[in-house]
Amino acid sequence: MAPLPYYPVNTFGPLMKGMVIGGVGILHVFLAQFAIGGGMLLCYFERLAQRGREADARKLVDGYFQILVLVSFVIGALTGVAMWFTTIQVGARTIGLMVDQFHWLWATEWVCFSVEVVAGYAFVRAGKRLSDRARLSLLGLYAVASWLSLFFINGILAWQLTPGRYLDGGGMWAGFFNPSFWPSLFYRTAVAMVLAALAACIVINSLDLPREPPAGGSEAARRAALIRRASRFAIPMIAMPLLGVWYFLVLPADSRAWLLGGSTPMTMFVGIAIGSSLLIGAYVLFGLVVKRLYVNAASAALLVALAFGATAAGEFVREGARKPYTVRGVLYSNSITPAEVAELRRTGVTANDPYPLRDDARYPTEQLRRGAKVERALCDACHTINGANSLVELTRTWTDDQLGQNIAKLQRTKGFMPPFAGNAEDVEAIGQLLRWEAAGTPAAWPDTTDPKTLQQIAKWLEEAGTK
Numbered sequence: 001m002a003p004l005p006y007y008p009v010n011t012f013g014p015l016m017k018g019m020v021i022g023g024v025g026i027l028h029v030f031l032a033q034f035a036i037g038g039g040m041l042l043c044y045f046e047r048l049a050q051r052g053r054e055a056d057a058r059k060l061v062d063g064y065f066q067i068l069v070l071v072s073f074v075i076g077a078l079t080g081v082a083m084w085f086t087t088i089q090v091g092a093r094t095i096g097l098m099v100d101q102f103h104w105l106w107a108t109e110w111v112c113f114s115v116e117v118v119a120g121y122a123f124v125r126a127g128k129r130l131s132d133r134a135r136l137s138l139l140g141l142y143a144v145a146s147w148l149s150l151f152f153i154n155g156i157l158a159w160q161l162t163p164g165r166y167l168d169g170g171g172m173w174a175g176f177f178n179p180s181f182w183p184s185l186f187y188r189t190a191v192a193m194v195l196a197a198l199a200a201c202i203v204i205n206s207l208d209l210p211r212e213p214p215a216g217g218s219e220a221a222r223r224a225a226l227i228r229r230a231s232r233f234a235i236p237m238i239a240m241p242l243l244g245v246w247y248f249l250v251l252p253a254d255s256r257a258w259l260l261g262g263s264t265p266m267t268m269f270v271g272i273a274i275g276s277s278l279l280i281g282a283y284v285l286f287g288l289v290v291k292r293l294y295v296n297a298a299s300a301a302l303l304v305a306l307a308f309g310a311t312a313a314g315e316f317v318r319e320g321a322r323k324p325y326t327v328r329g330v331l332y333s334n335s336i337t338p339a340e341v342a343e344l345r346r347t348g349v350t351a352n353d354p355y356p357l358r359d360d361a362r363y364p365t366e367q368l369r370r371g372a373k374v375e376r377a378l379c380d381a382c383h384t385i386n387g388a389n390s391l392v393e394l395t396r397t398w399t400d401d402q403l404g405q406n407i408a409k410l411q412r413t414k415g416f417m418p419p420f421a422g423n424a425e426d427v428e429a430i431g432q433l434l435r436w437e438a439a440g441t442p443a444a445w446p447d448t449t450d451p452k453t454l455q456q457i458a459k460w461l462e463e464a465g466t467k
């Protein structure tokens with residue numbers, strides 16, 4: 001029997017599903033990486049303070065922690081919940097598969113997160129009253145727990161892109177320690193440290209540093225000393241180019257080809273991610289570390305914004321490089337498995353679709369309604385009708401033959417699309433839907449049931465194959 005489409009079936013208007021999850025995901029990843037780097041940075045400054053190496057280090061630790069907790073516990077937790085909320089609407093089957101394969105590891109990640117929350121909360125409430133040892137232990141616990149949560153979630157996300165030996169029956173651990181596990185873990189750790197250091201530069205500018213004899217120098221000099229320490233903490237970023245190359249080399253060859261010009265948007269985003277990272281790197285290493293420049297709060301905020309841009313572009317590329325899969329080799333982006341395509345070719349993709357269409361009354365004919373269901377089942381993950389990556393615009397200038405052939409041979413039209421998982425009537429129905437939408441949704445639209453056309457489409461489907 002043909003598989004049912006997964007519930008909930010939802011659309012987000014002109015916003016592409018992939019963009020909705022991508023948008024929430026980028027924000028969440030950015031905040032989470034900041035929180036992880038923050039824990040490490042605070043350990044570093046607390047040690048400086050306890051060894052008497054940096055007079056104002058403790059002020060930074062206490063000031064920074066307030067912000068860290070606010071950002072990571074409030075906004076980080078909210079966007080984390082938003083991730084679950086959107087992901088079950090956008091890719092219920094993908095997230096279901098991920099939970100199914102990795103539930104124990106995921107549960108471990110949650111334990112780490114809970115430890116992080118408890119340690120963080122305890123530090124905020126009691127940190128100022130604790131002994132040096134207890135302070136450092138609590139900060140250490142916070143830092144280790146948050147880095148471990150990265151360790152676990154990183155394996156699960158990397159598995160989606162490069163499942164490696166998991167595909168040959170290697171099981172959970174082979175999936176977890178997959179080819180991009182280590183480059184991605186180290187790269188993200190370096191990013192986390194840079195983000196934390198940049199955020200520290202903002203906090204340092206907002207610290208209240210009254211002159212405290214006998215140690216107190218001028219206020220500007222004391223801030224500059226803290227900035228120098230923070231910028232040194234960002235030095236691991238010199239490993240990022242190498243880690244980036246390593247990451248790139250473990251990608252499958254087709255994904256690599258898209259990044260290198262095969263897909264212009266992807267190549268541009270790679271360029272933006274590399275360009276902004278190099279700018280930040282040059283500023284921090286040459287400006288702050290070598291030349292010992294001072295950075296004020298506004299400029300530091302601008303650097304953080306640039307880092308956000310680099311993160312967004314990088315995450316976009318990582319998500320995009322996975323197409324046409326959400327789990328490479330296992331599940332296509334439209335929640336259909338490679339093995340199900342052949343069956344859906346026979347039954348048609350709408351045969352078992354029990355869900356009503358949104359705005360059902362909009363469509364004047366059954367064929368157009370079918371087209372809308374086909375679009376929802378097979379294309380909606382990466383396209384919309386009239387909004388982002390609009391199907392109407394992509395096909396507006398095509399002849400009927402081009403339309404039929406390119407949809408029937410979808411995986412040959414562009415390598416980042418899955419094979420068409422429906423029958424000839426489905427191809428014709430979505431083709432008519434696109435024509436009707438392009439014509440401005442007129443009230444009457446003729447059915448096209450010419451057997452010759454359907455035969456031709458069936459032949460194209462046959463030629464394209466199901467892989």
Ligand code: HEC
Pocket residue numbers: 323324325333334375378379380381382383389391394395406407410413414416417418420430
């Ligand atoms: C895995 C994501 C994904 C899925 C699923 C998907 N597409 Fe695409 N499609 C893309 C991307 C990405 C492009 C490239 C857009 C561009 O070049 O601007 C594209 C391009 C196209 C184009 C233009 C091709 C060209 O050569 O100009 C058409 C037509 C198209 N898709 C139709 C469809 C239809 C119809 C479906 C559903 C049956 C579908 N796509 C499913 C990702 C997808």
